[in-house]
Amino acid sequence: MSIPAITPSALLEASELSCERDDRRLFSDLSFAVHAGDVVQIAGANGAGKTTLLRILAGLYHGYQGNLFFNGERIDAQTATINETLLFIGHKSAVKPSLTVLENLRFMVALQQRVDERSLYTALETVGLAGYEDVQCQNLSAGQQRRVALARLWVSNARLWVLDEIFTAIDLSGVAQLEAFLARKADQGVAIILTTHHRLSLPSLKKITLGAGHV
Amino acid sequence: MSETGHSLLFVLRVVLVREFLAAFRKRQDLANPLVFFVLVVVLFPLGVSPEPDFLAKSSAGVVWVAALLAMMLSLERMFRSDFDDGGLEQLVLSPQPLYLIVQIKVFVHWCLTGLPLILLSPLLGTMMHLPAEHLPILCLTLLLGTPTLSLIGSIGAALTVSLRSGGVLISLIILPLTIPVLIFGTGTVLASVDGLAVGGYLAILGAILALTFTLAPLACAAALKMSVAS
Numbered sequence: 001m002s003i004p005a006i007t008p009s010a011l012l013e014a015s016e017l018s019c020e021r022d023d024r025r026l027f028s029d030l031s032f033a034v035h036a037g038d039v040v041q042i043a044g045a046n047g048a049g050k051t052t053l054l055r056i057l058a059g060l061y062h063g064y065q066g067n068l069f070f071n072g073e074r075i076d077a078q079t080a081t082i083n084e085t086l087l088f089i090g091h092k093s094a095v096k097p098s099l100t101v102l103e104n105l106r107f108m109v110a111l112q113q114r115v116d117e118r119s120l121y122t123a124l125e126t127v128g129l130a131g132y133e134d135v136q137c138q139n140l141s142a143g144q145q146r147r148v149a150l151a152r153l154w155v156s157n158a159r160l161w162v163l164d165e166i167f168t169a170i171d172l173s174g175v176a177q178l179e180a181f182l183a184r185k186a187d188q189g190v191a192i193i194l195t196t197h198h199r200l201s202l203p204s205l206k207k208i209t210l211g212a213g214h215v
Numbered sequence: 216m217s218e219t220g221h222s223l224l225f226v227l228r229v230v231l232v233r234e235f236l237a238a239f240r241k242r243q244d245l246a247n248p249l250v251f252f253v254l255v256v257v258l259f260p261l262g263v264s265p266e267p268d269f270l271a272k273s274s275a276g277v278v279w280v281a282a283l284l285a286m287m288l289s290l291e292r293m294f295r296s297d298f299d300d301g302g303l304e305q306l307v308l309s310p311q312p313l314y315l316i317v318q319i320k321v322f323v324h325w326c327l328t329g330l331p332l333i334l335l336s337p338l339l340g341t342m343m344h345l346p347a348e349h350l351p352i353l354c355l356t357l358l359l360g361t362p363t364l365s366l367i368g369s370i371g372a373a374l375t376v377s378l379r380s381g382g383v384l385i386s387l388i389i390l391p392l393t394i395p396v397l398i399f400g401t402g403t404v405l406a407s408v409d410g411l412a413v414g415g416y417l418a419i420l421g422a423i424l425a426l427t428f429t430l431a432p433l434a435c436a437a438a439l440k441m442s443v444a445s
Contacts, residue, residue, distance in 0.1 A: 060304060061444050083310040092301025096233075098240035103233065107302075110229040111309035136240070 010035050010069070011160055011191050012057065017066035019052055026052055027210050030066070036159065036189040039182060039202050043195075044210035050195040051091060051164055053210065057193060058088040058162045087112065087158035089166055093149035097138035101129055101148050104137055108149070113157050123154035128174070143169040150178065153185075161185075163194040226311045227319055234323040237296070244292060248285040248328050249335065255281035256339045267344040274343030275353060275404030279397055282332050282357060286364045287389065289328045291382050293320065293372040294439065303376070307443050313436040321362075321369045321432065329361030345404075352407040356400040359420040366424075366431035367392045373438035377445045396423060 010033035018028040026049030042050045055061040068075040127147040297303040337350045371389040375381025403416035
């Protein structure tokens with residue numbers, strides 16, 4: 001288990017995080033810090049607890065021991081601030097099949113920040129969904145539905161991105177585009193925590209491997 | 216901060232529009248509780264007795280019980296699709312207060328089940344030989360009672376949304392809490408038929424509504440956070 005050094009200015013900091021689920025220890029004494037501009041990949045085999053860790057970091061799961069700090073302060077005291085800063089895309093992409101592409105995107109963005117209609121169209125064009133704005137998502141392919149969820153990234157003002165398996169069902173050129181985009185956002189100071197089984201070629205990639213010292 | 220000008224009202228409107236759109240794109244689901252409601256009231260005289268005096272006496276109770284069960288049928292859907300597609304996680308993670316988002320969802324649920332029931336009830340009341348002058352009272356009790364049912368029901372729906380088959384459990388959790396609404400709902404109409412003053416009854420129904428309107432979304436929001444965390 002690699003343990004990067006902890007400095008006080010970290011955007012998100014975990015100290016001695018442990019989690020057990022169904023009588024199985026997923027990870028223990030996990031400590032790391034994520035700074036603005038970092039890209040952190042959580043790696044590990046299937047069932048190693050990657051998704052659980054991301055859900056803990058996003059504040060969706062509370063069954064853990066240890067401490068989480070956000071901007072140097074304990075995380076449970078400031079949920080509202082965190083939710084303004086955090087963008088979470090989970091396994092389930094929150095795309096409702098009966099709504100159109102634009103309706104879905106507008107909803108997901110509005111929950112988080114102010115909506116500028118023009119930027120929605122631009123984002124959809126960027127992810128290759130131009131012309132699909134008024135198509136119901138149930139008529140799209142799995143990869144296209146994933147792209148609807150990912151279009152949020154191009155609009156987002158959030159400073160901390162927690163992304164679970166975002167490359168699933170995305171084609172090769174899409175993966176390359178997304179990777180380049182993540183690198184650019186990291187340069188702009190966005191902290192990105194993600195899981196993927198893709199081999200990422202980002203220059204500043206940090207890796208946290210779960211289950212390395214597994215019992 | 217990027218959130219300047221990000222108004223709460225705008226978000227609530229977006230959620231409201233989305234809920235209505237999603238519901239209207241699956242219209243067949245909306246008809247279920249209404250058909251159930253009408254069928255119960257229509258079949259009751261066939262199964263028990265078509266005697267007008269008897270029907271007039273039991274009309275309020277039958278309409279109310281049918282309305283209660285019809286509302287219950289539709290509860291399971293309140294958060295189900297949001298839970299399945301991950302939308303619920305996004306609602307919980309939104310910086311906007313979940314309390315108000317829950318209010319919106321409950322309001323939409325009521326508009327799509329409670330309101331149609333109220334609109335149908337004068338017709339069914341007439342079929343049950345309830346004297347015409349008491350029909351407005353029946354509607355009024357439903358107008359005060361059905362939002363309460365939606366609000367109480369939202370707690371049960373939120374608690375059971377992460378379970379594979381929560382339908383039976385919702386009824387078990389919710390039914391005891393809805394009994395006072397049922398008793399005072401039918402009691403109001405019966406009092407009116409007996410020529411008594413109904414102001415007190417309506418006040419109690421209103422008080423129950425005020426109580427659940429303020430407190431139920433708190434419980435519902437907490438339950439949703441729990442369900443998402445499981």
